[in-house]
Amino acid sequence: MKEFALIFRIDGNAVASAGEVTPAQMQERMTYWTNWMGGIAARDRLSSSGHRLGIRESKTIASGNVVTDGPYTEVKEFINGYVIIKAQSVDEAVEMAKGCPILFAEGGKVEVRPLVAPDDNN
Amino acid sequence: MDERQLIPDLYRKEYGKMVTVLCSRFGIAYMDIAEDIVSDTFLSAAETWGLKGVPSSPVSWLYAVARNNALNCLKHDRIFQRQVKKDLTMDGEKCFEMDIDLSPKNIIDSQLQMMFAICHPSISVEAQVSLALRVLCGFSIDEIAQALLTTKSNINKRLFRAKEKLRLEEVMIAVPDSREIGVRLDTVLICLYLLFNEGYYSASPDKVLRRDFCLEAMRLTYLLIGNASTSMPRVHALMALMCFQASRFDARVNDKGELVLYEDQDIRRWDEELIQRGNDFFIRAIHDDEVSKYHLEAAIAWWHTHPVEEGEKWENILRLYNQRLILEYSPVAALNRAYAFYRVYGRERAIVEAKALQLSGNLFYHSLLGELYIDVDNEQARQHFTQALELAGSPAERAVLEKKIEGLK
Structure with a gap:
């Protein structure tokens, strides 16, 4: 069994132009997320429930110690969280990622990346 | 009290206490000796009480005899150590003088x-x-x-x-x-x-016997609650969980000894007092920010003490099972989550969730799938119930499954 990071990306422009989220919508989103992660955990395939990454108070430091606000000055999409799962193959990891609620969001994407084990040379 | 029942009752209540005190006094290596001393004590009781009658305070009698036997044993051990080992390193004098504190x-x-x-x-x-x-x-x-x-x-x-x-x-x-x-x-x-x-x-x-196991588990958990260094929120949460579960002990078996499923239970047989005690422990469990699997399972058990489908009961139970599994995997929790999924989203979606668990060969996996396939695909339901029947260990479990298969027409 291999470990894969599922990295959630969303569209910065879509987020900026989105309206207020109602409490009911918020709760619905939470339900989607816990059902999706609970489903992976129920198969004993969740390695780490990872983290959500915030936007406020975020900065980007470039070479020469040039500091800019946020992750989004030069990119249209940014990472807003990740989890780590266990899967037999990258194809299986992709199947598991297909139910991810980030895909309901405009421009939402899941990037599937294998974790590099210490004995991996490539 | 019936005298023939007296010694077995005392044995159940006092054996563990006496062995534990002696063993903590002797050290873990001498657990067998502690058990022998206590067994001998009960043997003497059976002999002596049969001849001379039961003493006015049987427990004090047992403790006095066990204490004497233990001190004799320590004395011999001291002599053994001195004569055989020569170099007496165990603080033998102290050992001999110290009492056995019961x-x-x-x-x-x-x-x-x-x-x-x-x-x-x-x-x-x-x-x-x-x-x-x-x-x-x-x-x-x-x-x-x-x-x-x-x-x-x-x-x-x-x-x-x-x-x-x-x-x-x-x-x-x-x-x-x-x-x-x-x-x-x-x-x-x-x-x-x-x-x-x-x-x-x-x-x-x-x-x-099964009820006694539950009560003993609760007694030991309560000991942890009574001790300052072990009285943590998760211990209270475990105690709350046990109280909530035990409240249905009578309701889940009928007079004929058959298992009664949760949905079919007579709620008048639920123990209100235990539910209330569970609530009290649960309130003390949520003092801190700590959220353990016992907190989540106690919260699930709390929802189960509510017979009416109100306040989005199954939505909450599903959410809690999700959190429980995200915290730590457990096959039982995974199966229960799939059942909660059915209660919220219906059979077809729950079948997909349940099959993804791949717990083939597990009794509860097959009986769950049997349940979910009812009226969706009765042939599949029958196959899963039949597989579960082959795995079922007790007549009570088999009876439930046979009834389910009969109901499939």
Whole structure:
């Protein structure tokens, strides 16, 4: 069994132009997320429930110690969280990622990346 | 009280206490000696009381005889050490002079210490449960074998190996210090949780014995609550969970000894007082920010004490099972989550969730799929119920499944 990071990306422009989220919508989103992660955990395939990454108070430091606000000055999409799962193959990891609620969001994407084990040379 | 029942009753109540006190006094390596002394004490009681009548205070009599036997044993051991080993390093004089303290306080202290010694990470959790049942709770080998659905010889072997391991590891009979207590307490809680479940879910037909297992698990958990260094939120949460579950003990078996599924239970047989006690423990469990699996399971059990489908009961139960599994995987929780999924989203979506668990060969996996396939695909339902029937251990479980198959038309 291999470990894969599922990295959630969303569209910065879509987020900026989105309206207020109602409490009911918020709760619905939470339900989607816990059902999706609970489903992976129920198969004993969740390695780490990872983290959500915030936007406020975020900065980007470039070479020469040039500091800019946020992750989004030069990119249209940014990472807003990740989890780590266990899967037999990258194809299986992709199947598991297909139910991810980030895909309901405009421009939402899941990037599937294998974790590099210490004995991996490539 | 019926005199023939007196000694078995005292044995159940006092055996564990006496062995525990003696063993904490002698050290873990001498658990067998402690057990022998206490067994001999009960043998003397059976002989003497039969001839001379039962003393006015049988418990004091037992304690006095056990104390004398133990001191004699220590004396001999001291002589043995002096004569055979020459170099007497064990503080022999002190050993000999010290008393065997069978006061209520020392009994409780010793039981707490022994709980940590027995629930040592060096032995398997199955061995911990068997040892706890024998040494802390005083169940006979017969009773343990019957409840755990195995043979006496298996239990004897398991106990022998476990004691040997504890002796080799030189496990201390003590409550661990503050640096270690968090991790060690988790091992103790897992053992107590399993002990409770053995009583609650055991397929053994002996209802009295199963109830005693549950009560013993609750008694030991309560000891942890009574001790300042172990009285943590998750211990209260476990106690709340046990109270909520135990409140349905009478309702889940009918007069004919058949299992009654949750949906079909007569709620008048739920124990309101235990539910209230559970609520009290749960309130004390949520003092802190700590959220353990026991908190989540207690919250699920709390929802189950509400018979009416109100306030999005199953939505909440599903959310809690999701959180429980995200925290830590458990096959039982995974199966229960799939059932909660059915209650919220219906059979077809739940079948997809359940099949993804791939727990083929698990009794509850097949009976769950059988349940979910009802009216969706009765042929599939029949196949799964039949597979479950082949795996079912007890007549009570088989009866439930046979009724389900009959109902499929």
